[in-house]
Amino acid sequence: xxxxxxxxxxxxxxxxxxxxxxxxxxxxxxxxxxxxxxxxxxxxxxxxxxxxxxxxxxxxxxxxxxxxxxxxxxxxxxxxxxxxxxxxxxxxxxxxxxxxxxxxxxxxxxxxxxxxxxxxxxxxxxxxxxxxxxxxxxxxxxxxxxxxxxxxxxxxxxxxxxxxxxxxxxxxxxxxxxxxxxxxxxxxxxxxxxxxxxxxxxxxxxxxxxxxxxxxxxxxxxxxxxxxxxxxxxxxxxxxxxxxxxxxxxxxxxxxxxxxxxxxxxxxxxxxxxxxxxxxxxxxxxxxxxxxxxxxxxxxxxxxxxxxxxxxxxxxxxxxxxxxxxxxxxxxxxxxxx
Numbered sequence: 001x002x003x004x005x006x007x008x009x010x011x012x013x014x015x016x017x018x019x020x021x022x023x024x025x026x027x028x029x030x031x032x033x034x035x036x037x038x039x040x041x042x043x044x045x046x047x048x049x050x051x052x053x054x055x056x057x058x059x060x061x062x063x064x065x066x067x068x069x070x071x072x073x074x075x076x077x078x079x080x081x082x083x084x085x086x087x088x089x090x091x092x093x094x095x096x097x098x099x100x101x102x103x104x105x106x107x108x109x110x111x112x113x114x115x116x117x118x119x120x121x122x123x124x125x126x127x128x129x130x131x132x133x134x135x136x137x138x139x140x141x142x143x144x145x146x147x148x149x150x151x152x153x154x155x156x157x158x159x160x161x162x163x164x165x166x167x168x169x170x171x172x173x174x175x176x177x178x179x180x181x182x183x184x185x186x187x188x189x190x191x192x193x194x195x196x197x198x199x200x201x202x203x204x205x206x207x208x209x210x211x212x213x214x215x216x217x218x219x220x221x222x223x224x225x226x227x228x229x230x231x232x233x234x235x236x237x238x239x240x241x242x243x244x245x246x247x248x249x250x251x252x253x254x255x256x257x258x259x260x261x262x263x264x265x266x267x268x269x270x271x272x273x274x275x276x277x278x279x280x281x282x283x284x285x286x287x288x289x290x291x292x293x294x295x296x297x298x299x300x301x302x303x304x305x306x307x308x309x310x311x312x313x314x315x316x317x318x319x320x321x322x323x324x325x326x327x328x329x330x331x332x333x334x335x336x337x338x
Contacts, residue, residue, distance in 0.1 A: 002042045010038050016134030017149075028149050059089045061314065062110035062118040066098050067229070071258065071286040072303050073121065076143060079307025080119055087315060089116070098123060098229070107132050107140075117314035119143060119307070123200045125150070139317035141310040145202055151317060152326040153310045157202045160299040161210020163333040164281055167297070168252050169218025171279070189251040191215065191222035192278075194238060194260050196229055203229075203256050207283060211254065227260060235263040242267060250278045258282035258289050261296045285334065295336030302329050 004022075008015045011034050021027050021035050038044070061084050065073050077093070084091045092115065094106040103122070107129075110118050117139045122129070125147045133140050133150070142152045172189045193211060198204040208224075215222055227237040234255075247253075247268065255261030261282030268277050274294070282289055285300030306329045316323050 002044050007035070007038055007042070007044055010042075011035055014134065016131070019137065020134060031149070057116050057318075058114045059087075060092055060113060060115040061089045061311070062092045062094065062106075062113065062115040064094050064096060064103060064106045064110075064118065064120045064122075066096055066121055066123055068095060071288075072144075072284055072301065075303035076121060076307040076310075079304035079309075080311055081307075082304075083308045083311035087311070100124070100126065100129070103129060104132055107136060111136050111138070116318060117141070119310045119314070139314050141313045141317075143306055143310050145200075146326045150325065151313050151323055153306050153313065153329065154202065154326045155301050155306065155329045156331050157206035158210040160283055160301070160331040160333075161207045161212075162214045163210075163299055163331070164254060164283070165211045165214025165218070165220075167281070167333055167335070168215060168254075168279075169220060171252075172218065172220065188220055190249055191220060191252045191254065192245075192250045193222045193224045193254045193256070194227045194234065194241075194264070195224055195256040196260075197226060200229075203283075207256055222254070227256075227263075229257060229259065231259045231263055234260045235266055238263050238267050242271070247272055247278065248276055252279040252281065255280070255282045258284040258286035258296065258298055261298070262286070262288060262292070265292055265296060290336050297333070297335050300332045300334045302331070305329055 004015055004018050008018045011018065011031070013031060017027060017031065018035065021032060027035075061080070063077060063080055065077060067073060081091050092110065092113065094109065096102040096106055107118065107120075115138060118136070119141050121143045122145050125142065125145055130147070139151065142150055144154065146152045146154045168189070168191060193208070195208050196204045212222070225237070225241055227234045253264050255264055261280050264280055268280075277294060279297070281297045283299045283301070285298050289296035289298045309327050309329065313323055313325075313327065
């Protein structure tokens, strides 16, 4: 009689992939079809006792968060908690401070705690993390990053970047001037973009690419500078940059997150007169972008909805229902009134 090791060898995949398939976890459609065929041909019967043990519920849901004092994290976890309450589940939180080692420890700790499932707000899905997730034996929903063969809930970061780039271009063109006319009418606007590393694919790659592609369409070439997600670190980077490049030369400054945009605002409040402030734009919809004056334009993300969708995905997996991944959450540009 064939066992799970035999099935994995026949399919050319890992045992963890077969295990995920048997537990209705996320695998590629090609792998699913292959395993369907092999299991049908071999009449493979999974260990019913082991499956019954996995079916026992603890009504505990684990959530791994990368940082504290974050609008995105706060709203996402609020959605997760609301959905957990509807399912009469308790929520366990683990804070990793963007430490990859602590992320692995958090996953292992939740496995030991016998949680029914895990919501993972990840910044980078490394091979080591993938291996750990494969071995957990419980469904994991990744929020904010898209990874093939995993159950993911993502925001439309490329579109968010496009919205920002188009807004800058339309403001420059007077909402209707052609590209050829703008080239003869005035000098191209000076745009500074403070971004993050490509380790965070959603923010460092997709969001940036959306901005750059849209600006290219409007014949605008921005300057790009790397900084940090952390507000204090970003403020230091921004201060150092503008000490070398006077802020007065820029018409628009874009931060890859609202925290970065708020760091730009802080610098302006200390070093720039109000009449010469650049337009400032961020991403996330943090309420602070509206409270400051002049306000910071932003792309609003539906973080709370993402948290609810993540729990819905977990329970679909637990109930062996079909799952569509990734689940894309829409975004909206918000022009703040002065």
